[in-house]
Amino acid sequence: MGVEFGKTAKDYAAHRAGFPTELFVRLATMGIGRSGQRLLDLGTGTGTLARGFARRGASVVGIDPSEPLLLEARRLAASEGVHVDFGVGRAEDIDSPDDAFDVVTAGQCWHWFDRPAAAAECLRVLVPDGALVICHFDWLPLPGNVVAATEVLILEHNPEWPLAGGLGMYPLWTLDVAEVGFTGLETFSFDVDVSYSHEAWRGRIRASAGVAASLPPDAVANFDAELAALLREDFPGEPLAIPHRVWALGARAPVSGT
Numbered sequence: 001m002g003v004e005f006g007k008t009a010k011d012y013a014a015h016r017a018g019f020p021t022e023l024f025v026r027l028a029t030m031g032i033g034r035s036g037q038r039l040l041d042l043g044t045g046t047g048t049l050a051r052g053f054a055r056r057g058a059s060v061v062g063i064d065p066s067e068p069l070l071l072e073a074r075r076l077a078a079s080e081g082v083h084v085d086f087g088v089g090r091a092e093d094i095d096s097p098d099d100a101f102d103v104v105t106a107g108q109c110w111h112w113f114d115r116p117a118a119a120a121e122c123l124r125v126l127v128p129d130g131a132l133v134i135c136h137f138d139w140l141p142l143p144g145n146v147v148a149a150t151e152v153l154i155l156e157h158n159p160e161w162p163l164a165g166g167l168g169m170y171p172l173w174t175l176d177v178a179e180v181g182f183t184g185l186e187t188f189s190f191d192v193d194v195s196y197s198h199e200a201w202r203g204r205i206r207a208s209a210g211v212a213a214s215l216p217p218d219a220v221a222n223f224d225a226e227l228a229a230l231l232r233e234d235f236p237g238e239p240l241a242i243p244h245r246v247w248a249l250g251a252r253a254p255v256s257g258t
Contacts, residue, residue, distance in 0.1 A: 003112075005045065006068035008212035013072035015203030017194045018048035019107060019137050023246055024056060026188065030250055032131045033058055037102040040125065042091040042118070043109025047073035047084055049135075053105070054082040061101075063089030091118035100125045105133045110173060119180045126253040132182060135248040138168035140191070142243060146201070146235045153230060154210045157223045161210030168245030182251035189247040195239040198231045 005012060027033050035057025041050040044062030046069055054060045054077070062084050064070055070086045077084050089095055091106065091113045104122045106113075122132050141148040141164070151164040174185050196204060202224055206212045212220045231240075 003209045003213045004066070005207075005209070005213045006066040008207045009046075009066070009068035009072050011203045011207040011212065012069065013046045013076060015196075015200050016046070016048075016207050017137070017204070017244070019052060019135065020192055020246065022190065022192070023135065023137075023248065024052050027133060027248070027250070028056070030131070030186070032103055032133055032250065038100065039103040039105065040094070040096065040101045041084075042094075042104065042106040042122075043112065044073060044084075044086065045069050045108065046076055047086065049105050049107040050084045050086070051077055051080060051082050053103075054084050055080070058103070060084045061096075062086045063091075063094070065090055092121060093117075094121045094125050096125050098124055099127045101130060102127055103131045103133065105135070107135050108137060110134045110136075110170070110176075115173070115176045116180070119176045119182070122177075123180050123182065123253055128253055128255045130253045132177060132251045132253070133248060134170075134173055134177075135246065136168060136170065137244055137246050138166055140168060140243040140245055141165060145243070146231070146240055147242060149230060149234060150201075150205055150227065153223070153227055154205070154208070157219060157226075158210045158215055161214070163209060168247050170247060170249070173249055177249070177251045181254055183254050184250075184252040186250045187248065189245055191243060191245050193241040194244050196242050197238050198228070198240070201231065201240055201242070202227055 033053045037058045039058040039060045041062040044064045050060045050062035139147045
């Protein structure tokens with residue numbers, strides 16, 4: 001399935017919920033995202049992680065292969081009064097020297113990478129004992145809920161979409177980082193509800209990989225009309241309480257001689 005998130009940059013910026021504050025609080029207890037740390041955010045998209053860490057005083061670089069998403073990231077950062085150095089780049093070939101960062105993060109994007117190559121690059125650019133954080137913030141399709149119904153509709157319009165039915169947990173990614181030499185692996189997860197109006201949920205779904213990032217505009221319009229009808233008929237109450245799961249993996253670059 002060909003996916004190009006730049007085609008849905010406006011909806012992505014307007015309607016995809018950013019990582020909740022509690023994630024940053026929990027990471028801070030692990031020594032991650034502190035003021036003054038040099039932090040690289042891979043696959044930054046519209047910069048939800050990058051801006052969150054910049055607000056907390058980190059010196060942040062955010063890279064992404066999509067210039068349209070980066071334009072939205074720069075706009076959002078400027079509107080919030082935070083500074084992030086955004087630029088085009090790929091996780092598998094980071095344009096930075098060895099030992100350039102104290103922290104590397106990847107939010108909602110690790111599955112799009114060549115994961116072994118990205119893990120090796122993360123290790124290269126981190127200082128000894130530097131931290132890698134991989135995290136996701138996924139909706140949860142529970143029996144009978146609006147997420148499950150929406151996923152059924154996506155698959156009717158895009159049968160090649162591979163991401164339906166997710167649990168928001170990624171244990172295999174621990175192997176990606178362990179196999180290149182990361183140590184001190186730690187994972188955690190927690191669930192939260194995110195409120196969406198009907199209009200915002202439609203925008204959020206248009207911004208997904210299975211809809212506007214991979215379907216032609218006429219197909220997107222047809223899908224969106226059917227989703228609007230589904231919401232009116234089967235889930236009329238607003239706002240919608242959309243269950244989400246935050247999952248995070250933290251790991252440390254080895255210290256020389258240990």
